[in-house]
Amino acid sequence: MRRAHRIAAITKQLVDHPHQVFPLGEFADLFQVSKSTLSEDLAIIRETFNTLEMGKVETISGAVGGVRYMPYVPMLDIYSEVSRICKKLQEPHRILPGGFVYTDDLISSPAILAGVGEIFASRFQELEPQYVVTVETAGIPVALMTARALNVPLVVVRRQSRVTEGPVLTMNFLSGSAQRVETMSLSRRALPTNSRVLLIDDFMKAGGTLRGLADLMGEFECDVVGKGVLIETGWPEEKLIEDHLALIYLQEVDVESQTVKVKPADWIRKE
Amino acid sequence: MRRAHRIAAITKQLVDHPHQVFPLGEFADLFQVSKSTLSEDLAIIRETFNTLEMGKVETISGAVGGVRYMPYVPMLDIYSEVSRICKKLQEPHRILPGGFVYTDDLISSPAILAGVGEIFASRFQELEPQYVVTVETAGIPVALMTARALNVPLVVVRRQSRVTEGPVLTMNFLSGSAQRVETMSLSRRALPTNSRVLLIDDFMKAGGTLRGLADLMGEFECDVVGKGVLIETGWPEEKLIEDHLALIYLQEVDVESQTVKVKPADWIRKE
Numbered sequence: 001m002r003r004a005h006r007i008a009a010i011t012k013q014l015v016d017h018p019h020q021v022f023p024l025g026e027f028a029d030l031f032q033v034s035k036s037t038l039s040e041d042l043a044i045i046r047e048t049f050n051t052l053e054m055g056k057v058e059t060i061s062g063a064v065g066g067v068r069y070m071p072y073v074p075m076l077d078i079y080s081e082v083s084r085i086c087k088k089l090q091e092p093h094r095i096l097p098g099g100f101v102y103t104d105d106l107i108s109s110p111a112i113l114a115g116v117g118e119i120f121a122s123r124f125q126e127l128e129p130q131y132v133v134t135v136e137t138a139g140i141p142v143a144l145m146t147a148r149a150l151n152v153p154l155v156v157v158r159r160q161s162r163v164t165e166g167p168v169l170t171m172n173f174l175s176g177s178a179q180r181v182e183t184m185s186l187s188r189r190a191l192p193t194n195s196r197v198l199l200i201d202d203f204m205k206a207g208g209t210l211r212g213l214a215d216l217m218g219e220f221e222c223d224v225v226g227k228g229v230l231i232e233t234g235w236p237e238e239k240l241i242e243d244h245l246a247l248i249y250l251q252e253v254d255v256e257s258q259t260v261k262v263k264p265a266d267w268i269r270k271e
Numbered sequence: 272m273r274r275a276h277r278i279a280a281i282t283k284q285l286v287d288h289p290h291q292v293f294p295l296g297e298f299a300d301l302f303q304v305s306k307s308t309l310s311e312d313l314a315i316i317r318e319t320f321n322t323l324e325m326g327k328v329e330t331i332s333g334a335v336g337g338v339r340y341m342p343y344v345p346m347l348d349i350y351s352e353v354s355r356i357c358k359k360l361q362e363p364h365r366i367l368p369g370g371f372v373y374t375d376d377l378i379s380s381p382a383i384l385a386g387v388g389e390i391f392a393s394r395f396q397e398l399e400p401q402y403v404v405t406v407e408t409a410g411i412p413v414a415l416m417t418a419r420a421l422n423v424p425l426v427v428v429r430r431q432s433r434v435t436e437g438p439v440l441t442m443n444f445l446s447g448s449a450q451r452v453e454t455m456s457l458s459r460r461a462l463p464t465n466s467r468v469l470l471i472d473d474f475m476k477a478g479g480t481l482r483g484l485a486d487l488m489g490e491f492e493c494d495v496v497g498k499g500v501l502i503e504t505g506w507p508e509e510k511l512i513e514d515h516l517a518l519i520y521l522q523e524v525d526v527e528s529q530t531v532k533v534k535p536a537d538w539i540r541k542e
Contacts, residue, residue, distance in 0.1 A: 011282040110419035148381035
């Protein structure tokens with residue numbers, strides 16, 4: 001196989017398995033080339049990804065060394081990706097009775113979800129989360145795509161426990177917006193103590209669910225290293241959690257005029 | 272940019288967006304090369320993917336033409352991927368009181384899920400499903416990864432309806448194993464009539480849930496083109512659905528000896 005062929009094959013392997021370290025010897029054996037030839041191949045891939053801002057390719061030296069690809073979405077791409085979702089949210093047919101906004105179709109498009117997952121991964125990977133944690137149901141797709149981009153397991157907290165989970169830890173929490181007591185539960189074996197976890201959800205109003213998730217992580221003696229939400233509402237102003245990263249602000253839903261006011265979060269800049 | 276660089280960039284774009292058609296002009300403009308040069312680049316990628324059985328790269332001619340990548344997992348890789356999951360299922364610590372098998376950690380590993388999603392996509396893509404449909408909660412990760420590999424939206428049927436979904440269609444169905452009446456509901460706007468849908472779930476005993484899903488699809492006037500399950504139990508022998516594709520047979524769980532008997536489905540062959 002010539003260089004161009006090797007580059008196609010290696011790029012595929014790296015992109016298909018973000019954050020997975022491939023030993024150089026594995027590729028060298030597969031293509032029957034020396035490690036120095038292989039290093040030149042990798043340099044070309046790295047250069048290309050850098051120039052086109054397509055993510056990072058990193059070579060790790062040492063015994064457990066190798067090469068890995070890490071998704072990285074530059075600010076300009078975050079801006080255009082988030083703006084595209086905002087535009088979709090403003091479609092008038094989304095407004096439901098009671099001022100709710102229909103979002104199910106957005107969080108069911110694999111392309112949108114993959115993009116959002118890579119944005120969260122880009123922003124949180126330096127904190128080295130070992131698990132992505134969410135609560136069923138609507139948060140699962142966004143959380144799974146984030147977990148995929150980070151190559152860490154997804155842990156889904158349940159609203160109700162099931163017999164197939166074994167012993168579970170169950171906790172009541174106060175849903176912030178409705179001031180209602182709700183329940184969440186998680187299998188004892190789902191999460192080892194002292195893990196570094198990233199909380200991801202699709203939608204946040206007062207933040208009661210995320211607050212509850214964070215408290216549950218405390219019960220598992222885990223360390224919450226970050227919290228990400230796709231959409232945050234402007235109301236209530238007082239939130240129950242701090243330091244969360246939202247991608248989209250939902251400012252207002254006007255049922256009369258059938259308009260949704262929405263914008264990218266302030267940290268997302270055009271340049 | 273030289274050929275090797277272009278190939279790295281194009282491969283990344285294709286692999287990141289399975290089943291998405293990229294017009295050749297888009298790449299030609301980006302790299303400032305002629306379409307014939309670009310065609311040579313694509314031929315190299317296609318050749319490499321063919322030789323290493325890494326999926327298919329297809330060029331579509333005509334006005335809406337372009338190039339796309341389709342995941343395709345060869346039989347030998349299906350066998351080793353499924354065997355690896357079987358091996359994990361046989362770990363004795365998975366057996367829960369009542370003879371249940373703990374599988375949550377398997378369906379939370381993005382690498383395993385991505386592999387399973389590509390296997391289902393490989394087997395069902397010729398039937399051209401337009402939606403992947405599952406029911407909450409445990410089926411969502413497998414279904415989402417299948418939807419991603421096929422580049423079609425994921426539709427999640429709920430156990431209970433929520434106010435944020437708008438008008439829903441609710442249906443009772445008989446859970447096959449427990450002979451219990453259960454409920455599923457789906458937003459009216461989630462699925463257009465006459466869609467071709469692929470049903471995906473993580474676990475199947477008698478098949479009551481899949482049977483219910485298929486009936487619900489009938490209510491939406493949709494056409495079920497395929498049904499895939501990750502794990503099927505050997506009991507009961509009589510199933511409520513036909514023509515489903517399972518990857519793994521769970522033959523027996525022996526609580527006494529703490530053993531799980533499990534094997535790849537019969538259609539999966541070693542050679």
